[in-house]
Amino acid sequence: MIEFRGVSKTYPGSARPVVKDLSFEVLDGEICVLVGPSGCGKTTSMRMINRLIEPSSGEILIDGEPNTAMSGTKLRRKIGYAIQQIGLFPHRSIADNIATVPQLLDWDKARIKGRVDELLELVGLDPGVYRDRYPAELSGGQQQRVGVARALAADPPIMLMDEPFGAVDPINRSRLQDEFLRIQEEIRKTIVFVTHDIDEAIKMGDRIAILKEGGVLAQYDTPEEILTNPTSDFVTSFVGADRILKRLSLTRVSEMELEPANGSGEGLPTLSDRLTVRDALSALMGAGVGRGVVEGEGGRRLLTMEAIEGLTRGARA
Numbered sequence: 416m417i418e419f420r421g422v423s424k425t426y427p428g429s430a431r432p433v434v435k436d437l438s439f440e441v442l443d444g445e446i447c448v449l450v451g452p453s454g455c456g457k458t459t460s461m462r463m464i465n466r467l468i469e470p471s472s473g474e475i476l477i478d479g480e481p482n483t484a485m486s487g488t489k490l491r492r493k494i495g496y497a498i499q500q501i502g503l504f505p506h507r508s509i510a511d512n513i514a515t516v517p518q519l520l521d522w523d524k525a526r527i528k529g530r531v532d533e534l535l536e537l538v539g540l541d542p543g544v545y546r547d548r549y550p551a552e553l554s555g556g557q558q559q560r561v562g563v564a565r566a567l568a569a570d571p572p573i574m575l576m577d578e579p580f581g582a583v584d585p586i587n588r589s590r591l592q593d594e595f596l597r598i599q600e601e602i603r604k605t606i607v608f609v610t611h612d613i614d615e616a617i618k619m620g621d622r623i624a625i626l627k628e629g630g631v632l633a634q635y636d637t638p639e640e641i642l643t644n645p646t647s648d649f650v651t652s653f654v655g656a657d658r659i660l661k662r663l664s665l666t667r668v669s670e671m672e673l674e675p676a677n678g679s680g681e682g683l684p685t686l687s688d689r690l691t692v693r694d695a696l697s698a699l700m701g702a703g704v705g706r707g708v709v710e711g712e713g714g715r716r717l718l719t720m721e722a723i724e725g726l727t728r729g730a731r732a
């Protein structure tokens with residue numbers, strides 16, 4: 416667990432803090448997304464976790480221990496770090512890039528090679544093809560994957576990720592997000608993830624910390640809660656006017672309580688219950704109908720506009 420306790424940061428020469436009295440906890444195995452407008456202190460907050468930046472006051476505890484009490488080696492072993500600019504060393508092979516922290520930690524060669532190949536497999540790059548290439552010989556998306564593999568190299572329980580998919584086009588970005596969520600299912604790291612994109616925050620976060628100007632925490636909640644019960648005008652406007660639709664994209668049709676279709680499904684469009692409710696709504700509207708039949712493990716069930724509206728009720732209150 417990572418715990419911020421009253422953390423503030425004022426840079427030398429500046430009158431005002433860029434992070435102000437920040438207190439929240441990141442639970443083990445969860446992705447916590449720091450999101451907010453440009454300059455609100457997301458990166459500063461994240462870098463105080465691995466002490467690339469020191470707080471002006473307050474403290475950060477990792478598994479109950481102040482990070483100021485930890486040696487550099489211990490911090491490197493505990494915390495992986497992936498950044499938007501990727502930061503791969505251009506004159507080192509992909510294998511050597513990934514091996515950066517294990518080499519610092521003096522792992523033996525065989526162990527490093529095994530780990531590099533395992534990580535390349537994990538991020539979907541064939542080790543035989545990519546191990547000996549150089550960063551310039553990879554696409555931007557492939558380099559991002561190597562960046563993530565490098566951050567995971569010493570199997571740290573904590574990962575800090577600063578806009579890790581920021582430099583790739585929207586399609587590849589969406590693919591990388593999906594892949595990363597799949598990887599996280601396997602590795603269950605404790606992750607702090609910085610983005611300025613609320614849609615990315617909603618997709619990636621188990622919990623979202625929305626920061627506002629001056630590094631003040633505006634709300635810390637699950638994506639569902641933030642979309643359903645924003646606690647201030649700032650959060651409402653930051654999540655956007657389409658928050659009800661965003662809320663629908665968090666739920667799959669399979670999770671809805673729906674009546675069996677029995678005989679009443681005749682002539683209605685059929686949809687998979689793996690769709691998000693947002694996509695199912697879009698399909699119904701596209702077909703110009705108010706009802707459809709969903710198919711899945713729960714059998715054939717009837718999806719109606721009323722049922723969809725029922726999901727948004729809390730959000731409209």
Ligand SMILES: Nc1ncnc2c1ncn2[C@@H]1O[C@H](COP(=O)(O)OP(=O)(O)OP(=O)(O)O)[C@@H](O)[C@H]1O
Pocket residue numbers: 426427433451452453454455456457458459460611
């Ligand atoms: N080393 C520094 N010295 C002085 N001021 C700094 C330094 N680093 C950042 N700042 C200032 O602190 C504020 C917060 O910066 P930070 O990078 O933490 O914000 P951010 O929310 O990550 O922004 P962005 O989304 O634009 O990356 C900004 O106003 C920035 O100019």
